[in-house]
Amino acid sequence: MDGEPPGAAARMRDVARVAQVSAMTVSRALKDPERVSPEVRARVEEAVRQVGYVPNRLAGSLSSSRSNVIGLVVPSIDNSLFASTIQGISDVLRRHGHELMIASSGYGEEAEEAAIRAFLGQRVAGLILHDTTHTPEAVAMIRRAGIPVVENGTLTRHPLDMVVSYSNHDAAMAMMRHLLRLGYRRIGFVTLPLAANERSRDRRRGYAAALEEAGLPYDPRLVLEVPPGLAAGVEALDRLLDGGGDPDAIFFAGDVLAIGAALECTRRGWPVPGRVAIAAFDNIDLLGHLVPPVTTLRLPRHEIGRRSAEVLLDRIQGRATGPLTVDLRFEIIHRAST
Amino acid sequence: MDGEPPGAAARMRDVARVAQVSAMTVSRALKDPERVSPEVRARVEEAVRQVGYVPNRLAGSLSSSRSNVIGLVVPSIDNSLFASTIQGISDVLRRHGHELMIASSGYGEEAEEAAIRAFLGQRVAGLILHDTTHTPEAVAMIRRAGIPVVENGTLTRHPLDMVVSYSNHDAAMAMMRHLLRLGYRRIGFVTLPLAANERSRDRRRGYAAALEEAGLPYDPRLVLEVPPGLAAGVEALDRLLDGGGDPDAIFFAGDVLAIGAALECTRRGWPVPGRVAIAAFDNIDLLGHLVPPVTTLRLPRHEIGRRSAEVLLDRIQGRATGPLTVDLRFEIIHRAST
DNA sequence: CTTGCTGGAGTTACCGATATCATAAACCGG
DNA sequence: CCGGTTTATGATATCGGTAACTCCAGCAAG
Incomplete structure (x- = not known):
């Protein structure tokens, strides 16, 4: 009945067939709705719904060489302290339609390098690293990839690129x-x-x-x-x-x-x-x-996450260039124990 | 001097040229080293090093329709309780060369649906969901995608697919x-x-x-x-x-x-x-x-993460089929407060 | 009526891998 | 020394989108 084997996800051309337009028009209707006529847009939207189409971002990113994924490497996930930074990052990214991949380095530079390599393999659009010390090979890979990086752990004196932290x-x-x-x-x-x-x-x-x-x-x-x-x-x-x-x-x-x-x-x-x-x-x-x-x-844990994501997106979307250090503030909370 | 514009990542064919073999041979040398001759393998490895090649997994996954990314949706990242589950998942995945994408649903089914949609767009190989209640549309999408899913929150009586939890x-x-x-x-x-x-x-x-x-x-x-x-x-x-x-x-x-x-x-x-x-x-x-x-x-927080990743990988790698419920154990720690 | 422009839609090539099939060399028993 | 198999490598099509160009109709100006 179906014509397609079960489990095969709908492709853009399936939508195109149903909407009686070309695949290119479907692409435009989804990404830049202004550029197609209202009737066609409606037909495409209907067809998308009908076939349950979910655009393939692997293909999209490959073709446009633009990714919407950010890679984050933290020393350990199992730590409420990083958790709140992660939440901050995640909040901002999601609002801008970006995805977050997370890896933990277990406090080791070698593991961090492996994580970075994996992320570069996924062609992430940017990296957020908690640690501020890296293997030479990791640094070289990042340089070659030419993507923006934010470091979070401390206001390091030798930043790779951008730093968002407190001192x-x-x-x-x-x-x-x-x-x-x-x-x-x-x-x-x-x-x-x-x-x-x-x-x-x-x-x-x-x-x-x-x-x-x-x-x-x-x-x-x-x-x-x-x-x-x-x-x-x-x-x-x-x-x-x-x-x-x-x-x-x-x-x-x-x-x-x-x-x-x-x-x-x-x-x-x-x-x-x-x-x-x-x-x-x-x-x-x-x-x-x-x-x-x-x-x-x-400490500005959540803020570090938010600002990191923001400066990264600024760079990715071309609103900013060059190194940058954001010095966030801490505050002493004086209580009865001292 | 370089021949390539800066910022352009090395491709497989660049490696191939340097190693004086075809791209296909490079692919094999990397993925299945047994199947190429020792000399060629050595040449390829050297070329990979020389040009700083990092395989493009977007292209790889698109071509092979096989992804190494798992999507995880938790209610909130900012919570040590999920953190330890996440750590468990992450540990297992990394050991098997898989990546983890994380989204938080903020305890809302709509947000969960959005996260699931995004993950399906990335063509994840499997999903881990902490919550056990979902929008009908989310359920439909997952069914259409035909990928394995693990639910974590509780031993729900209406599982989507697999469940790893305690009661x-x-x-x-x-x-x-x-x-x-x-x-x-x-x-x-x-x-x-x-x-x-x-x-x-x-x-x-x-x-x-x-x-x-x-x-x-x-x-x-x-x-x-x-x-x-x-x-x-x-x-x-x-x-x-x-x-x-x-x-x-x-x-x-x-x-x-x-x-x-x-x-x-x-x-x-x-x-x-x-x-x-x-x-x-x-x-x-x-x-x-x-x-x-x-x-x-x-509660077996970490274990839930580990086992979830394991059963998911079992399914992805074809070692298991069909629904499955893993009931992990809890334990009462009796102390002076009662 | 012709020219030039504009906007909507289509065509084609390509992103960077892998699957599949083809091919050539090496090998092997009879 | 030959036909047939194995083994290593290459050529080509394809995955599902997007970039860049082409095409055509409609319309305004000259």
């Missing part, structure tokens, strides 16, 4: 100044692995810069590098308090570390900041509900 | 039995909006079923429907305690609601479960660090 250095420094202003002098610093990314390194530079500015020594017994996770925060708390550095405050510059530590203080019945003050990086909602609520930084 | 009904019921066994009799139930999805409805059915099984009445004063978020948990706590239902325990069957409530109890210095017992759904890490640690359900 991890300045944010850490601002928090340190805040603590110093409150009178804390022996401030511990807990960071995620420094080798893994520039963000953590920038934060530690900010920590060190604030100490130097205040004329205080950098005491290695006050600095700790730990893996991510609640449990690591608890462990860091113990190790710093027992480590001989005798901290009066601890600045947790990594995701969920502060939460683990703060909850542990509650569990032990330690007064915060009486026993030790606690400051965090990000995660503002939850930290505000802890007892006591924890001082932290509000 | 929200049974999970809620199991938690209720747990609470009833502990002697609680006036158990409050806080849920996310029921209209939005089948998951929440299944959970409430489980709540009701457990009550009936125990011969207890369903008291509307003990049931509350609230939006997601920490603050909503706090509000729910207040409203249930003041609502005349006089609960001795509250079962928070929605993301982060229980966390908000538990932290609020800490803040007010209420003993838990002395004042009221608290049970949660999911989020097991964080809940275990609260004071007191909160009883909850361990």
